[in-house]
Amino acid sequence: MIAFAVCSVLCLLGLSLAAIGMRDIRAASAIVYGASGVLCAGLVVVGLRVLATQADAESMRVPVGLPWLGAHLQIDALAAVFLVLLGTGGAAASLYAIGYGRHEHAPLRVLPFYPGFLGAMTLVVLAADAFTFLLSWEVMSLLSWAMVLTHHREEETRSAAYLYLVMASLGTMMLLLAFGLMAGAAGGYEFAAMREAERSPGVAALVLGLMMVGAGSKAGLVPLHVWLPVAHPAAPSHVSALMSGVMTKVAVYGFVRVAFDLLDPVVWWMSVPVIVAGAGTAVMGILFANVDADAKRILAYSTIENIGVIFAALGLALAFRANGMDVLAALALTAGLIHAMNHMLFKSLLFMVAGAVLTATGRQDLDALGGLIHRMPKTALLALVGVTAIAALPPLNGFVSEWLLFQAVLQSPNLTQPGLQFLVPAAGGLLALAAALAAACFVRFFGVIFLGRPRTNMARDAAETDRWSLAAMAGLALLCVLAGVVPGLLIDLIAPAIDLVLGARMPAQADNAWFTLVPVAEVQSSYSGFLVMVFVAISGGAAAAAVYRFSSRRTRRAPAWDCGFPDADPITQYGAGSFAQPIRRVMAPMIAARETVIMPPPGDMGPARHSVVTEDLAWTRLYLPLSALVGLAATRLNALQFLTIRRYLALVFASLILLLTGLTIWN
Amino acid sequence: MELIGNLVLQGVQMLVVLALAPGLTGLIVKVKARLMRRRGPSILQPYRDLARLMRKDVVLADNASWLFRAAPYMIFSATWVAAALVPTFAIGLQFSWTADLIALVALLGSARFFLALASLDVGTSFGGLGASREMMIGAIAEPAMLLAVFTVALIAGSTQLSNVVAFMSSGEMGIRVSMGMALIALIIVAIAENARIPVDNPATHLELTMVHEAMVLEYSGRHLAMIELAAALKLLLYVALIGCLAAPWGIAPADAGPAGFVTGFLFFLAKLAAGGTLLAIFETSVAKMRVFRIPDFLGVGLMLGLLGTLLLFVSRSL
Missing domain, CATH: 1.20.5 (Single alpha-helices involved in coiled-coils or other helix-helix interfaces)
Structure with a gap:
């Protein structure tokens, strides 16, 4: 298995080099993206096989790199989970790019970096020594930086890329220090040696803090998030999908690998900053998403929110583990990893939607769009699945991970430390607030882009996107539904990884009737996404049938009513700014939102001006x-x-x- | 055989909530009218209104999309499924374990999500106004409700409503501060979510602070009927939920037999009548708030929910 994975990585890196030399750009694009997609699908198969067979860790030492160390590579269950995640995201993005990449003005600014980026991310997951890990991490950062610079003629892109480079260097430096501390004076840079090494709680806390900065800056933890909402949207959409959907998860992998696998001892108070940062990030991220007016930036801010949710789950798992409650730690860690998986699915999907809208209209600011459900019906339907999933609504997948996390929060009175007992319910409240704000954010996202009347000619004349893109989006939407309806399969699938790092796992879900989830015991809680879907479908269908039978059935078309005063100008609709107004006002102190109204002097016929500034x-x-x-x-x-x-x-x-x-x- | 009996019972529960929902709305209108020394329409008026709407044509706006036409059914079915999960006359029904309290909150969230989307579909200013305000209210009401749910779940040791109600009606419950806080939080959320005074005024039509009515302005005929029915179901759901948590008396266990179920049903009717009357009295005695005072009102609910949860973390017996 490991040989196959390493071969895939080499092929991906080789593809990068080959892409430089290709002359026919159209063919090159198809070849590079097609081959990347196939290789990523191969990685998914590798990951699934390792998980399904519950195989032991397989390792390999390649004699490259530092002469006395070599490069250690390993696939264990945890790496396999992230291989599946990475492969799925990579395959979908590649499939999408076969169609989307055709619209790129300068494909050679993306093509040579794209497969290498995928390969480097895979290598981060496979690495089993600090040197290989850091090297691949750095390659991953640099190649993604190069792709952020694709549209380098725009001033904003250049400053975003510069900021990204600075933050990435900071992150790598912190990781370097963290691994240095873990290796200790003896210099055991292999992960196996780090696992065995003894260290004091103080050193462990320092390592965890450095990891939070190192991995957190890549993942987008507040306040290290500033680069993310400018850099992710600047890249072409399929790369944005990879950066938001997959690269942030590689950062999560780094944190999980160190905090749960390599680092020992972890004392309860070390979980406090993780939970605080996670819950705070979740709320701040989604607040900014609620007031921003750029489609891709909204998605990037929402990534920050989801990373916060994942880190809150990881922090909770650390707290449970420090208290010796391994089964509950397994519940929280499962919630975190499932949310990572879910977020990859729906965030990739939504970035692809934003890309499709961008190619169809040339615009990504919400106030230039509108009414696209009529012009791009298929994209709109798939986008609807995406927003329903990301808003954590049943029966889709976003709700499952949210629900598992709430179940973990409800188990936290078992924690003995008063500090945690106050913190966890407050964090639970913040996560609930973030989930509700996410729903508001994505009503706005979908509503302003796809519903209503077109606000510009570009939106009015848009056409449906190409088949490759539609296929990729449909695949991801299908996975969103499946992961929501039969989540037990996913939980059982990643159970070996949880078992590997915690020595405990959640109860097996496969035997429950009707794909019901039972995280702890049936008397405590259960949820069946499948039955909820069936019930909603049956009752909706029955209602529709009954109405069809008993009602008048007649339908007339007429101009909109709007209380008798419809205005033909589409600018009178609610737009991005006006829809955000209530939440912006209520939450004004947190996002430093200020409104200024400049009235013309009396007698002057000039217009009044209203402007809003929000500040990070x-x-x-x-x-x-x-x-x-x-x-x-x-x-x-x-x-x-x-x-x-x-x-x-x-x-x-x-x-x-x-x-x-x-x-x-x-x- | 037992399975069929259980399925029938589950079906009865679904039909009961559906049949009683417009009646509850009618009762509230009636009581409010009596309190104002008017005679008021009959309690049956909402049923007649629904029948009338069903007979009428649907007038669709020119640019309404499929989402606008599908949304009433989605909203209705999500609300109906949620309402069917709340114990009314019996607990432990066949599918009571399908979704717990958290999922119930999320199902109501789905209904709100699609209603807000539908109101944006035609592209009128009123629709956007209602949707943006509804999502703002929801953004505070939903966490408040979840925190109240956390409190209840921590007291009962379960998020399954059937188990919660079984615990509440057992002797172990006693009087708890945290439960009181959770109930007040739930009532505040219920008032906001059902667009009642002081948050919204269900009787007005053309007023700038309206939320729910602004969202459904473009709907007509059978679509409007479905949305009105869903709104009535949601009101019944909250009254039933608060009823079964605050007054868990008379609810029959799953194996109670017909006599138990009939008693449970009579108790349920009494609770609905009491809840509806109290809501009507409350609505007549307070004035409507400005929109930007609503967050303060809901914030009280949020804080009470959080306090209730925190109290339970400090001591399980509070």
Whole structure:
């Protein structure tokens, strides 16, 4: 199995190199995306086989990299879960790109990087030593950075890419330090050695904190999220889908691998920052999604929300594990991993929808769209599945993971520490708030783009997207429905991974009647997405049949009523800004929203002006002062560039002395 | 044989909620009219209204899409399934384990989601107005309800409504502060979600603070009938839910036999009548709020729900 996976990775990397040399761009696009799709599907098969057969970990040592270390690769159940996730997302994005990539102006700015990006992400998941992990992580960051720069002529894209590069370097540096601490003075860079190593709780906490910054900056934890809503939307849509749907999950994988597998001991208070960051991220992310007016940026902010939900689940799992409640930890970790899987499905789907709308109309700002359900009926239907899933509505998959997480929250009175006992219910309330705000956000997303009347000519003249894109979106929508209706299969599938890192798993779900989920015991809670779907379908069908039988059945078309005062101008509809107004006002302090109304002086016939500013407090209060500080330091240190050779030598000598003194004191 | 009996019982429950829902709305209108010293329409008036709407033509806006036509059925079925999950006259019915309280909240969320989408479909300013306000109200009411659900679930040790009600009616319950907080939170949510005064006024039609009526403005004929029926079902659901949590008396266990079920049904009727009357009295005695005062009102519910949950985390017996 591992040989096959490594071969796939090599093929993906090779494909990257081959793409540089291809002359016929149309054929190159089809070949690169087609081959990437097939290879990703292969990765899914590998992952599924490892999980289904509950095979033991398979490892391999490739003699490349550091001479004394080599590259260690391994597939265990945890890696397999993420291989399935990555492969599914990659295959869908590739299939979509066969159609979507044709609209790209400069395909060679994407093609050489795309398969390599997929390969690097796979390698992160397969890595079993710190060096391979960090190297593949860095390659993943750089290749995705290159694809963010695809539309490099736009000023915004360039600044987004620069910000991404800075944040990615920060993240990798933190990961480097975390792995360095775990390896210890002896330098055991293999994961196997790190698992065995002994360390004090203080060091473990430091490692966890560094991992939160390192993996969290890639995943988009607040306040490390600032790059995400500008960089993810800047890339072409299939790459946005991969970055939001898959790359953030690779970051989650890194965190899970370290926090649950490699790191020991984890004490209860270490879970507190994870839960706080998770719940806070969830609410802040979705609040910004609720007030933004750009389709792809809304999706990126919603990614931040979902990452928050996942991290809250992981934090809860850490808290349970530190208290020795392994079965409950398994419940929380399962909720987190299932949510990661679900988020990959519906977020990829929605980014593809945004891409389809972008190619059809050339616009991605909500206020230029509208009424697309008439022009793009198939895309609209698939988008409807996506928004229903992401808004956590039954019977689709988003609700399942949300429900499991709430069940885990309800088990938390078992935790003994008062700190956690206050924190967890508050976090539960925040997660509930985030879920409700997500519903509001995606009513707005779908409603303004697809419903109502077209707001511009571009929206009025849009045409349905191509078949490849539709096929990819339909596949993901189908998976969303399946994962919602028969979630027990998915839970049983990832159970070996949970077992691997926690030594416990949730009760097997396969034997429950009607695909019911029973997370702890039937007297406590149960939910059957399948039956809910059947009941809703039957009662809706019965109602429709009865109405059809007994009602007048006649339907007339007429102009809209609108209380007698319809206005022909589509600008009078509710748009992105007006729909956001109630929530923006209620939540104004959190997003620093300010409204200003400028009235013309009396007697002046000029229009009044209304403007709204929202502000990301993390950006204005943290990053801007920090960057000003860095700028100041750079200006001051500029003098160091113009020293004489004697002074440079003196500086080198002084730092050497300083380091040696430090080392002596340390020992 | 037993399965068939259980299925019949489940079917009866679904029909009972459907048949009684318009009656509850009629009762509230009647009581409100009497409190204002008017005679008021008959309690049966909502049934007549529904029949009248069914007979009328549907007038669809020119640019209404399939979503606009499908939404009334989706809203109705989601609400109906949710209402059928609340114990009315008996607990432990065949499919009571299908979905728990959290899923019930989410089902109502689905109904709200599709109603908001449908109101955006025609592209009128009133529809958008109603939808945006409804989603704002929902964004606060839903977490408040979930926190109240958490409180109830922590007290009873289960999120399954049947088990919760069984626990409530057993002797172990006693009087608890947290339960009181959860109930007040639930009542606040119920008032907001059912578009009652002081959050919304079901009697008005052309008023800028309207929420629900603005959303359904473009609907007519059978579509409007389905939406009105769904709204009535939702009101009944909340009254039944608060009834079975606050006053879990008389609810028959699944194996009670016909006499038990009839008693349970009579108790249920009494609870509905009491709930409807109290709601009517409350509605006549308060004034409607400004829209941006609603978050404060709902915030009280949110805080009570959170306090109730926190109290239970501190001590299971509070």
